[in-house]
Amino acid sequence: MRSVITVLTLAVLLAGPLSGSADAVPGYPPMRWEEASRANYTAGRAGAIRRIVVHATHGSYRGAISWFRSPSAKASAHYIIRASDGEITQMVREADTAWHVRGANRDSIGIEHEYEPGRVGFTDAQYRSSAELVCAITRRYGLRADRATVIGHVEVPGSDHTDPGPNWSWSYYMSLVARCSGASAAAAPWIITSAASPGGAVPPPGLGPGADGAAVRSLQDRLVALGFLRAADAATAPGRFGPFTEAAVLGFQRANGVPATGYYGSLSAAAMTRTVEQAAAVPVEQLSLGARSEAVSTLQSLLRSLGHLDVVTGYFGPQTEAAVRRFQAANGVPATGVYGPLTRSALASRAR
């Protein structure tokens, strides 16, 4: 009898955590579950969830997971996100209180991001998974997906921690959050997501709610490419200037210093021409150490015009890598030395 109870208890213990993980909640990104030591968090909550706190691990992903599993840590987080591919591990149920930020545990969810100074920087995959997770959490609890809700550990009143630190790009992160939460991408004037149509004409001005036709279709394509309109929303009424298109135009106007009217007039068209030209002027492909091409020359010319590099050789050597790093560090982009989408967006906004 006793052994039967033991087996049953074991079965319940083994099944328990999985049934409580966020896997079961619709709309959440995929994730794995590895429970923190129960000595490192409080079961249940003393208050409603109101905030999401962004952390950086200052150690490896595996190291942070092991630490939170160790009963001596006296610390934990709900989620940890790996740098290399954005994998998410959940360690504490949202309904339970993780110990990640003194003074704000009771009403917050903590997300750790793998980061090791000088070794592992924040990555695009990591920003994207984290933004998806934040969108799912804000939807679930009816929170606004803005910087009042999503804060850094450093911003918690009385905090003596500095994470996520200066290498974390809030503007990029919040632009991703704005997009998946359905808000406008007004926070991100420099996000240029698509290289599908660099250069070329932008739609002629004079488009507003109720308009339809090829010019509206072209405007929608531009807004999608620039990250202000979701492709799925555009597809609900292609070629018709409806509420989604109007919201996207408003977002574009706010991001570009044009009066926010929702009407695509001559000021908006001029701003869009500028944006498209800037996007076309920077190399589209990823470039890194060892590359040799015309695109490398273009990149070097731009870096030289910004004062980060002296010579243009067409070869991506250590000097160019160092220049890319300096540019990244100066523009809130993870300083990887690799020229990728984030760096391209930042460069497009700086290149004149």
Ligand SMILES: [Zn+2]
């Ligand atoms: Zn922290």
